Amino acid sequence: MSRMTPVTIVGAGAVGRSLALALYRSGVTVAGVYSANGTSARALARRVAAPSSGTLTGKIPFASVVILAVPDDAIPAAAVQVLRSAGAERIRTIIHCSGALASLVLRPAAKRKISCASMHPLMTFPKKGRTVPMKDTWFALEGDRTAVALCRSLVKRMEGSSFTIDARKKTFYHMAAVFASNYTVTLLEVAGQLAREAGVPAKDLWRIFGPLVTASVNNALRHSPAAALTGPIARGDRATVLRHLDALRGSKRMEHLLPVYAALGIEAAALAGMER
Structure with a gap:
């Protein structure tokens, strides 16, 4: 060269x-x-x-x-x-x-x-x-x-x-990078908070949830986010989503996550609609 x-x-x-x-x-x-x-x-x-x-x-x-x-x-x-x-x-x-x-x-x-x-x-x-x-x-x-x-x-x-x-x-490009990296890490912490609230052993938390995280990201990258989406919103399970919201409202330690769950739920519903 x-x-x-x-x-x-x-x-x-x-x-x-x-x-x-x-x-x-x-x-x-x-x-x-x-x-x-x-x-x-x-x-x-x-x-x-x-x-x-x-x-x-x-x-x-x-x-x-x-x-x-x-x-x-x-x-x-x-x-x-x-x-x-x-x-x-x-x-x-x-x-x-x-x-x-x-x-x-x-x-x-x-x-x-x-x-x-x-x-x-x-x-x-x-x-x-x-x-x-x-x-x-x-x-x-x-x-x-x-x-x-x-x-x-x-x-x-x-x-x-x-x-x-x-x-x-370029601002939109940078926002995309923030979501792909910074907010992905933040969401892992949110998942960790909920898991610890549920009693999942803290020392084993990411050994337990790690395979799920890895499989979800790999599926989204290999196929598409819409194709990789699973869970209650993807299958139209309204009752489970309502139970989640009620649980957050009823927990002083976790109620701060209500806006996060709601905002992501709206985006997940739109994503699920793309795959139908």
Whole structure:
């Protein structure tokens, strides 16, 4: 594979660390790593053989490609800080990694004729723990044509896959990711609360319910959510649903779950109707 342009990475948290290591291991030169306090950047730089690291102060030997792997609310300020740094004249492309924000937040860079894009890895990144491999991860891309083409090449080097989205619809894309990941985890906690209320042994809870969760998700992915739906709503068992609602209303510890059950029940009924 042809040699890729070196990159500078700003942000050494879970996303920045995972991207830096994946790029380095794929043969892309990481020219520098920078973070707010510099400590995490220097540690990551040692792992990816980056010759420059620390904070964005002084003259920075930027590569022509800069990847901003910082929290969403820090992206605009980080972009401005990069552009104001000595050495910014070398930059030709700036990419941020937010799933919620479009590349439009990089407008100050675009005004300088710098190519801009967003490259969001559709993966969960635990705040602490092991680095997340990028192989087989899908990335959502949007931005100007030149930057998006570069993002595709970077993703390919990391053995991931990519697709483009409309910047105007990116909020819906991010909501989809929230439901697929964050709210799925939240629903498991809701199930856990109800199971513990029923007296299911807490220490064995996920050994007991795990096979059901795994089978349900696998069936939905293999076929479709509508085809995988089972349970009282799918079979039109109104009496059981009413008993569930009565039980929640009658429990001070569980009554807070009534709106959750009702909202999901309405969506489940619509899903069941699709399969009929």
